[in-house]
Amino acid sequence: MNPGDNFQNFEGQNEEEPVEFFNYNSDTSNFSYKYQEQSQEKNIHEPDSKFNKEETIKRKGRKRQYLTIFFLLITIIAASFAAIVYTFDGDLYSTNDKVAVIHVQGTMITGSIPGGIGYSTSEDVASSIRKASDRSDVKAIVMRVNSPGGSPSAAEEISREIERAKDKGIPVVVSMGDVAASAAYYVSAPADVIMANPSTMTGSIGVIWTFQNRSEFYDEEGIEHEVIKSGELKDMGAPWRGLTEEERNYANKIVQEIYKNFVDHVAENRDLNRSFVNEISDGRIYTGMRAKELGLVDKFGNLYESINLAAELGDIRGEPDVIYLNKPSISRLLFSSKTDSGIANTSLTDFAEYYENNPYGKIEAK
CATH class of the missing domain: 3.90.226.10 (2-enoyl-CoA Hydratase; Chain A, domain 1)
Incomplete structure (x- = not known):
């Protein structure tokens, strides 16, 4: 078996990985080692990327919640102030009996x-x-x-x-x-x-x-x-x-x-x-x-x-x-x-x- 056959077999087992992603070496074991190292690197970074996306989504969600609460409080305070003015001084701009x-x-x-x-x-x-x-x-x-x-x-x-x-x-x-x-x-x-x-x-x-x-x-x-x-x-x-x-x-x-x-x-x-x-x-x-x-x-x-x-x-x-x-x-x-x-x-x-x-x-x- 020559090294080319080995490469083709390996490639067939990993169709999702593009060929140009690897540096070909006729030493199969060396090639396998490099592939495994790259796979490990990929497996390590993939979850990190997913985690970062989830964190970004969570942060945006929390920000929206804080903004909602803030505007709700502002609305309540404004409404309460208006009620106080109306209740106690509803005649603020009136001079009638x-x-x-x-x-x-x-x-x-x-x-x-x-x-x-x-x-x-x-x-x-x-x-x-x-x-x-x-x-x-x-x-x-x-x-x-x-x-x-x-x-x-x-x-x-x-x-x-x-x-x-x-x-x-x-x-x-x-x-x-x-x-x-x-x-x-x-x-x-x-x-x-x-x-x-x-x-x-x-x-x-x-x-x-x-x-x-x-x-x-x-x-x-x-x-x-x-x-x-x-x-x-x-x-x-x-x-x-x-x-x-x-x-x-x-x-x-x-x-x-x-x-x-x-x-x-x-x-x-x-x-x-x-x-x-x-x-x-x-x-x-x-x-x-x-x-x-x-x-x-x-x-x-x-x-x-x-x-x-x-x-x-x-x-x-x-x-x-x-x-x-x-x-x-x-x-x-x-x-x-x-x-x-x-x-x-x-x-x-x-x-x-x-x-x-x-x-x-x-x-x-x-």
């Missing part, structure tokens, strides 16, 4: 957190009312109420600001949503006009004070409490025991005192006979239809009809400009670190924990 809409949405408590997340705080609402009533271009206020009630103190603080606005000659219209009951009705009572829907749940004039008795739990867990107190009633409502008869009687006196104030407030502001208000104030809920029959509601209408009525009462001619001073929104929740009054917000978690686990029990106008 305005109707201010202020929301009471969620359970009412004292304190300061952004509205629209389950709680409506007296600082937030009261400061919004004051801000509106102190503006020369605000001629009327609409209170958009959608609340099941809450703290009597919070209701009193908000109610006083409504009365202050009225004393300055600014008409106030209440627009009830799904529910405006208990303390939320207390807030509504001083308004010049109360508007509701026929199916609105309102009324529920009354007071409730609840205490937690976890004594069985502590007994099961083997937890004992040693209490040193200055007076018999100092640990009244403590969760490690129930109320004594004396404490129960005392709590009832407080409830009746707050209830009397509630009834007087409704009778005075709604121009109703006190005995009649006392009769209908057993804590029951009324529909908007029934509440209108009882004199607790004046008219039926939605928010926009309430705005038009407020504009009319405020002697605003033509279509009024509307500003929303504390409209519930994601932007307020994300970017509001202080209320309009300058009071720092407390975390929602702290509020919820204190409100639900108040060591003095939970007293509500209901």
Whole structure:
């Protein structure tokens, strides 16, 4: 066999490799060695090339992801900023007379957190009312109420600001949503006009004070409490025991005192006979239809009809400009670190924990 035959056979076995790729040598073993060396070199570099291509594709993919996230964040920030400007200063380029809409949405408590997340705080609402009533271009206020009630103190603080606005000659219209009951009705009572829907749940004039008795739990867990107190009633409502008869009687006196104030407030502001208000104030809920029959509601209408009525009462001619001073929104929740009054917000978690686990029990106008 001559070397040429060997080369042809080898070439036939490796048809994918071009002949000119090799340096022919009549020494077969030398040729084979060179071929193997070249094959190894090829096998080594081929995966590297593939790996580099995959890495390039991955890098481009990551770059696209980063750019997408970046532009998405820019869009969110821009939209939030626009929402803030619209929410707080929707009248930025307007000099017309305005109707201010202020929301009471969620359970009412004292304190300061952004509205629209389950709680409506007296600082937030009261400061919004004051801000509106102190503006020369605000001629009327609409209170958009959608609340099941809450703290009597919070209701009193908000109610006083409504009365202050009225004393300055600014008409106030209440627009009830799904529910405006208990303390939320207390807030509504001083308004010049109360508007509701026929199916609105309102009324529920009354007071409730609840205490937690976890004594069985502590007994099961083997937890004992040693209490040193200055007076018999100092640990009244403590969760490690129930109320004594004396404490129960005392709590009832407080409830009746707050209830009397509630009834007087409704009778005075709604121009109703006190005995009649006392009769209908057993804590029951009324529909908007029934509440209108009882004199607790004046008219039926939605928010926009309430705005038009407020504009009319405020002697605003033509279509009024509307500003929303504390409209519930994601932007307020994300970017509001202080209320309009300058009071720092407390975390929602702290509020919820204190409100639900108040060591003095939970007293509500209901």
